[in-house]
Amino acid sequence: MQSSIVKKVLMALSGIFLMFFLLQHLTINLTSLIPDDGKTFNAISHFMGYNPIVQFILQPILIFGVCFHFIMGFILEYQNRKARNKKYIYHKTNSSWISKNMIITGLVILAFLALHFYDFWIPEMEYKYINYEVSDPTKYFHELKEKFYGATYRTAIYCISFILLGMHLNHGLSSSFQSIGVTKSRDKLLRAVAYIYSFGISLGFIAIAIFHYFTH
Amino acid sequence: MDLLLKIWRQKNKTEKGGVQNYRIKNIEPDMSFLEMLDVLNQQLINEGDDPIAFDHDCREGICGSCSLVINGAPHGPDKGTTTCQLHMRKFKSGDTIYIEPFRSSSFPVIKDLVVDRSAFDRIQQAGGYVSINTSGNTVDANATPIPKPDADEAFKSAACIGCGACVAACKNSSAMLFVGAKVSQYAHLPQGKVERNERVINMVDQMDKEGFGSCTNTGACEAHCPKDISLDNIVRLNQEYLKSKIL
Amino acid sequence: MKPNDKKFPIPSKVPDGDIQNKWKKHKGTIKLVSPANKRNIDIIVVGTGLAGASASATLAELGYNVKAFCFQDSPRRAHSIAAQGGINAAKNYQGDGDSNYRLFYDTIKGGDYRSREANVYRLAEVSANIIDQCVAQGVPFARDYGGLLDNRSFGGVLVSRTFYAKGQTGQQLLLGAYSALNRQINRGKVKMYSRHEMMELVVVENKARGIITRNLVNGEIERHGAHAVVIASGGYGNVFYLSTNAMGSNVTANWKIYKKGAFFANPCFTQIHPTCIPVSGEHQSKLTLMSESLRNDGRIWVPKHKKDVEKIRKKELKPTEIAEQDRDYYLERRYPAFGNLVPRDVASRAAKERCDAGYGVNQTGQAVYLDFTSAIYRYGKEKAISTGQDTKNNELIKKLGKEVIRAKYGNLFQMYEKIVDENPYETPMQIFPAVHYTMGGVWVDYNLMTAIPGCFAVGEANFSDHGANRLGASALMQGLADGYFVLPYTIGDYLADDIKTGQIDTNTKDFEEAENKVREFISNILSNDSGNSVDYYHKKLGKIMWNKCGMSRNEKDLKRAIEEIKNLRKDFYKNVFVPGKPNNYNEELAKAGRVADFLELGELFAIDALERQESCGGHFREEHQTPEGEALRNDNEYTFVSCWEFQGKDKKPLLHKEELIFDSIELKSRSYK
Secondary structure, three states: OOOHHHHHHHHHHHHHHHHHHHHHHHHHHHHHHOOOOOHHHHHHHHHHHHOHHHHHHHHHHHHHHHHHHHHHHHHHHHHHHHOOOOOOOOOOOOOOHHHHOHHHHHHHHHHHHHHHHHHHHHHHHHHHHHOOOOOOOOHHHHHHHHHHOOOHHHHHHHHHHHHHHHHHHHHHHHHHHHHOOOOOOOOHHHHHHHHHHHHHHHHHHHHHHHHHHHOO | OOEEEEEEEOOOOOOOOEEEEEEEOOOOOOOEHHHHHHHHHHHHHHOOOOOOOOOOOOOOOOOOOOOOEEOOEEOOOOOOOOHHHOEHHHOOOOOEEEEEOOOOOOOOEEEOOEEOOHHHHHHHHOOOOOOOOOOOOOOOOOOOOOOHHHHHHHHHHHOOOOOOHHHHHOOOOEOHHHHHHHHHHHHOOHHHHOOHHHHHHHHHHHHHHOOOEOOOOOOHHHHHOOOOOOOHHHHHHHHHHHHHHHO | OOOOOOOOOOOOOOOOOOOOOHHHHHHHHOOOOOHHHHOOOEEEEEOOOHHHHHHHHHHHHHOOEEEEEOOOOOHHHOHHHHOOOOEEOOOOOOOOOOOHHHHHHHHHHHOOOOOOHHHHHHHHHHHHHHHHHHHHOOOOOOEOOOOOEOOEOOOOOOOOOEEOOOOOHHHHHHHHHHHHHHHHHHHOOEEEEOOEEEEEEEEEOOEEEEEEEEEOOOOOEEEEEOOEEEEOOOOOHHHHOOOOOOOOOOOHHHHHHHHOOOOEEOOOOEEEEEEEOOOOOOOOOOOOEOOHHHHHOOEEEEEOOHHHHHHHHOOOOOHHHOOHHHEEOHHHHHOOOOHHHOOHHHHHHHHHHHHHHHHOOOOOOOOEEEEOHHHHHHHHHHHHHHOOOOOOOHHHHHHHHHHHHHHHHHHHHHHHHHHHOOOOOOOOEEEEEEEEEEOOEEOOOOOOEOOOOOEEEOHHHEOOOOOOOOOOOOHHHHHHHHHHHHHHHHHHHHHHHHOOOOOOOOOOHHHHHHHHHHHHHHHHHOOOOOOEOHHHHHHHHHHHHHHHOOOOEOHHHHHHHHHHHHHHHHHHHHHEOOOOOOOOOOHHHHHHHHHHHHHHHHHHHHHHHHHOOOOEOOEOEOOOEOOOOOEOOOHHHHOEEEEEEOOOOOOOOEEEEEEOOOOOOOOOOOOOO
């Protein structure tokens, strides 16, 4: 854990784990676009919400992964900043803005997560574990609709966050695979995958938000 | 051509420095960048001032002494070029040029544009070698054939001149390209394989001790490396390090 | 100058016997120091190039305590790093008839019979081991597709014995030696002092016992004691101001020991390298070499007709537009057997001859062409045949040929393009000779010890192996041979008598005196508040040297040079302005010390050149040439090493002659026709 390489590899591994989670999350959410009045979406959501393996094993792992990724990100950023005690007056290097500003996109994602938890996760936890309300396998689709339909600010904030998430993922994906030493740098396939993945995730979530903004 | 130079001046390690402006006239495009600074220094000496200190030695792009961040870029705007091989024809009359030292907590400023890069030496001392004695009593050089691609790859990594531009370019002041190049060179050669595990661990430990930041794969090091050392060397460093830790 | 006829005062210690067995026998009979005693012996090594780094590493490996010094910020930056072409070794991997004897013979002949036979044979003998050693250290030499080491050929020889790593052989070899040095630093056996300049040698009871250094960062004057001092500070080509040496390369360490009693041998033997990028203007700070390996494939020419020269200078004509029959490939014309691969001194003089005759191809008239067109075509055709492509398609052939050339010399071509702003794949390179290497140096005996007991000199700093002209790719060989395989053995012969001495005390009168001398020099040189810069003097000295002691020399000019240098030196001490303070980083102060020494060396250089009334190797006296303009040696009178002994400030140095005896080789006039 002391070593810089171990830290960045753990950062990469937690990132890769989160990327799988996002893919899964998107897939489930996409089912809300199926014109069956949310039947599929409700079924999967209910499964995820009440399956003990998901709830008591996978969910804690996910929370740990998210926290770990953020905390490690902060630690690395702190150390990396410390490595240059005197800043340049003028520094202009040939590397992309995205790759240099993962902390900014990351912080936006963190802020977004707070909003997202406030919107969905906290009510859900309250519902299940504080108020002990009876489970309702059909409520999810309805909740989703309610949050977004006509909610301009929320939809806009979500969409902007998804764009920044996409940027974060774009560099994050190729970077994490380089960090764990699986691929060569500048690997064409890896770059292609990173683009497809980051655009996919970003556009997918945006499409869902906008769809529900306009339809009831 | 006439230029406005904004140059970092700092008396010594402890004193606070600052940017000073210098105007310089009649610079020929065929001059090298350092020759332009020579002209400025002669001017300063003639005026009784302290000339600007900068590191330089071979002036043919191989010793790795010269440094300088020129208009925000280590070794200046020309790709694959050291400062000493940068020529003034890359600038035009009327330009303003910022000249700063390589900046990193691990490269403290000694004076003006001169920095202390001994951290690199200490990293090499930690393991950048093959531990054979120098008696010459080894096997014949051709006893172990090395596939040409391996030898070529090793050479490409070995071409690093240890100038520190990677650190200066990296937003994290990471030295992983430098360390990765040395580790890769040996990793490609049968002679280096014997100690590969200890080597990478010792060198990375020393790198961390020196306070260099960690790599976030921005690629700035590769983009500004005067010898075009590839980012692949960092990937290989990661591989070697993980292998040595896991296996 | 009347040569001094006294017998040579110091034995050269060359062992008796057959040339093949001398080194073996010597190694078997010289004194050794036991491992337990080595631990109590300190050795100072000044300079960390190939010779210094390899010597430090090996001495430490053997058990001595080494203190290594370099003025650069890291030992890896020593100027050996800039050597491009390669390193010779008599491996005979190509099966082209190479052998130790042939390498020995080529080196003696290449040096125009002015080197010490036994030293050169030893060099050839250990050369093969260098390659083994370097490969074992992980030096990535070029290899062929079978995975074995590749060779190329260099000037002045008829075999391919040069090992290389693209155009960066010096870099790779130095990094190899640096890595060996690092290993010893890590073990605590070498203490490394970077950014330190040796300012004085301390001699105690006629033995070298330490040095005084100046820390270039904080200006501190430090005393360092040791049982032996090894000078590995390289050559003094920078006496010419413009040379291919690094900006910091200097003669100071050599000069200090000369003034303490070491002999300076053959100072006038300087190598002017034929293929360098020509001077472009007054502001020029240094010259850049284009490796000799380029002459493997490049053809050197100038236009045959003056009218074409005129047009080229006015840029009305491009070199590529001059027809084959209107070109004068003067090396091929004059030296058909060796062609473009004649030794460096011959190639340089031939270029000068053409330029002096008015055929120089740039505005200053000081350049010739190095042309790769035929090589590109030849390689392209070979490649097309071997890959089954259209051999009649000229464009394709050119493209393929360029790829081959790029793989071989890519970095050199790129370097050329950066400096000159012309693409050498399309148009011939412009080149001109420039000062590159100094064969002369401190006189050493067979053990590499100077005239001062306990003071040794290795690598380019000594005079021993290259005579009046060095062959390409032999400098790296000599540096590493001295450092890895010769000095570590021979130093024991001296140190064996020193095992009871104990730690060297630096709080003695001798150290104090030496230190005071350094302090005095520094306060003197800093005393002016205005005046001319150090570079002003250095440039002036360089001009005198180049114009009067350069590629060809004559009595009148040399005499004038001696006077001019004397006057310049006087002016220097009176009017030089060194800004800044002594107790911090002050590059002008460091430069002033170096230039002060060059100003003294320059005079000795000219005295030596004047004294040697013959032409040999890099030393060409206009009075002594054949009707065809070739160098004319005078073996009857000058088969000796000129060894100069310091007699005091502004006094004429004393000449000693070490006679050169050739038992294994017949003295012949050198011919590359």
